[in-house]
Amino acid sequence: MRTITLAFLSVALVGLGVDRARAEDELILTLEPENTPAYELTYEDFRLKELERGARRSRNALIGTSAAAAVGLALVIPAASSQCNSVDVPGQDDKYECTRAGDALLGVGSPLVIGGLTGAVVSGIILGVRKGKIRRLNDSFTPTRTRAVRWDERSSRFVF
Numbered sequence: 001m002r003t004i005t006l007a008f009l010s011v012a013l014v015g016l017g018v019d020r021a022r023a024e025d026e027l028i029l030t031l032e033p034e035n036t037p038a039y040e041l042t043y044e045d046f047r048l049k050e051l052e053r054g055a056r057r058s059r060n061a062l063i064g065t066s067a068a069a070a071v072g073l074a075l076v077i078p079a080a081s082s083q084c085n086s087v088d089v090p091g092q093d094d095k096y097e098c099t100r101a102g103d104a105l106l107g108v109g110s111p112l113v114i115g116g117l118t119g120a121v122v123s124g125i126i127l128g129v130r131k132g133k134i135r136r137l138n139d140s141f142t143p144t145r146t147r148a149v150r151w152d153e154r155s156s157r158f159v160f
Contacts, residue, residue: 044137051134058127065123069116075109
């Protein structure tokens with residue numbers, strides 16, 4: 001009876017040892033690495049990043065709409081010039097032959113100019129508002145309220 005009890009006890013202990021090893025492996029696999037950086041942003045930092053992202057998008061819109069207006073002007077200016085040529089016919093008054101290229105250029109260029117200039121004005125206003133919000137938020141970080149030349153400790157340079 002003792003041999004059966006010892007055999008049973010040894011099998012049980014080995015079984016518990018295997019279970020413990022498996023449990024330890026699971027714990028090792030589920031642990032997070034020790035060197036994971038903590039990404040904790042304050043509300044001010046988060047707000048500043050969001051405003052900078054919005055300002056970048058507004059600046060890109062301003063550049064894009066200005067480019068569209070420039071392309072439209074490049075089409076409208078030649079269309080505004082004379083597309084008519086005088087034809088000399090002997091014995092008759094001078095006649096003019098006009099091409100329809102000017103109408104096509106005006107039809108394509110005019111919406112580009114109008115849309116581009118409208119978009120440039122709107123995105124310029126939005127960019128100015130967002131840059132103002134960034135400036136006010138940055139001014140709230142520093143104790144000085146003046147816009148004069150001062151020494152900035154964070155960047156180690158003079159700022160306006």
